[in-house]
Amino acid sequence: MSGKDNKQEMIYWADRLGVSITQYADELKVLQLNEIKIVDLLPEMLLMIRSVVAKKTFRFRRNPIKLIENGISISFLNTINSALTSSASYKKILKHLLPHVRIVPLHIESEVVFQKDINIQQVTIIISLDYLKMFLGKDHHQFAYLFDNEKTLWIEEVMSPELAELVNEIAGANSSKTLSDAYYRLKSLELIFHLFKNLMIREDIPHQNLTKYEIESVYRVRDKIAASLEQPFVKEELIKLSGMNVIKLRKIFTQVFGKGMYPYYQYLRMQEAARLLKEEHLSVSETGYQLGFSNLSYFGRLFEKHFGAKPKKWSQRHTKF
Template sequence: MSSTNNEKQMLDLAEKLGMPASDFSATMHLLRLNEIHIVDMLPEMLLMIRSVIAEETFIYKRKPVNTVTKGLLFSFQNIFNHSSNNHTYQYSEKSLQARPHIRVTPLHLESEVVFPKGLTITQITILIEFDFLKSFIGKDQETFRYLFDDEKTFLIEEFMSPEMADLVTEIAGTPVSGILSEAYYKLRALELLYLLFKNLSKRQYVQYQSLRGDEIAALYRVRDAISFSLDDPLTQDELVKISGMNVLKLRKLFKQIFGKGIYEYCQYLRMKEAARLMQEKHLSVSEAGYQLGFTNLSYFGRLFEQHFGMKPKKWSAQHGLKGK
């Protein structure tokens, strides 16, 4: 499909969702749309698959969606070709946008999307109406009642599991058209949501509170600071200073968005980075541990086992890598 047709689809979609096309067209020239595929099943659901590259780094501010009065937006980003046997993803060490993740936002929330220059961003976005989602969840909807409180402004970010990554890669891989294509995409979208909700159900319960835009921005500054200092983790006091919040508020709101405590989140990222260093950079176990700031390799090994279910040497051996 030509880039002109891709752009027209994006602008038509913006208008359909009550988002002025003029707002979007102002930045359209900065994006190269490699692919876009829209499956319109509104008023219940809409699915969009797109792959874009930014010519320059810019921030797009998404306006509230007002066509669907009450609903949620699920953005599964980024999708990479990867081996389902090892589930280690390719991404730039310096780009948080490229790490596979899911973001959940209410339709009435204005949000910002960062498009870094030269980075291919591939997304599956699912827009879904409250009542349809509630009927899908059924009797378990009480577990996720915080998602349906349209009086509160919230944002949730979740790591993409290997199982979800396989499914989104499959959905984005080859467009399906013709008879029953809408049924296919509806089924796959619901399967993807099932996997996400299964993960969300494991989150420790917190009393969700409404968030202001500046609080969301502050929490992402903290997240970014953690992610860029994995070899020398920042102290709690340093993170408190970055956030501009008191420590109790920071801990509570960080866990509300990211589903993990600050320390747990940091260690999770360090273990994912250790696996990446061993697989992509061909570092040995000890080299990966030292590069991430661990002076006690036994402690590093225990943490790795907690996250991957096996010692790093065994993990390396299973992947045909250095084991020392």
């Protein structure tokens, strides 16, 4: 499909979803749509696959999706993301774009951002809550917070290796394969199975209704944490940045990201450590010191906790020269 056809396909489905983007016609010119694939499994699900690069940073407000009256959007983001330049500024951007899954109710609006020169590959499943509840069966009660359509929830989950592998398999599949609808439905449900298995081990915390301000505030805090991984964040600065008291900030941060601020900070450091070992070919000591670890033994234990192997063994297994 040509770039022009890709854009027409995107505009057509945006209209069907009730989130028309025709008013952004001029802005859309900065988007290079490498691929867009829509698999219509309605009324239960809609699967969308896209690969896009923006010539300059572009953002717009996405209106509530109306095609499914009571549902959620599950987006698997940045399983493949690479800057078209290797400059330090773009590597810093990538720290904010680690592979992750975002769950958002269809009835709220959200901001969609395309960062300049960053290749974003995304697989999104829009699914009816009734169908999801049926799929989860008797275990659906463990996710009661998702089925309360009166609440405005926003959940971000880290991308496990099994999820990343599945997403890439779906994104690379040939849509003309035999029983393609059955294939995409099966793979979508497989993704949902693994995602909800991961959600079951999130830190247990009551889910409260979130305002637009609270969601934006907690992402400012997350971005501040991600911006400087080589030194510990200052809790008082994050509290001031969020505009909340410390108890409320902790609760909302954990609700959205599934872990507290310090565990999340350590998770980001370990992801960056893996990147430095694999892509920058730094030694274990160079990696540890660059990320602010004065105690390399502690760095090694923390890395092993996240990846199941000491950094040197992990690097030997994953680094290709």
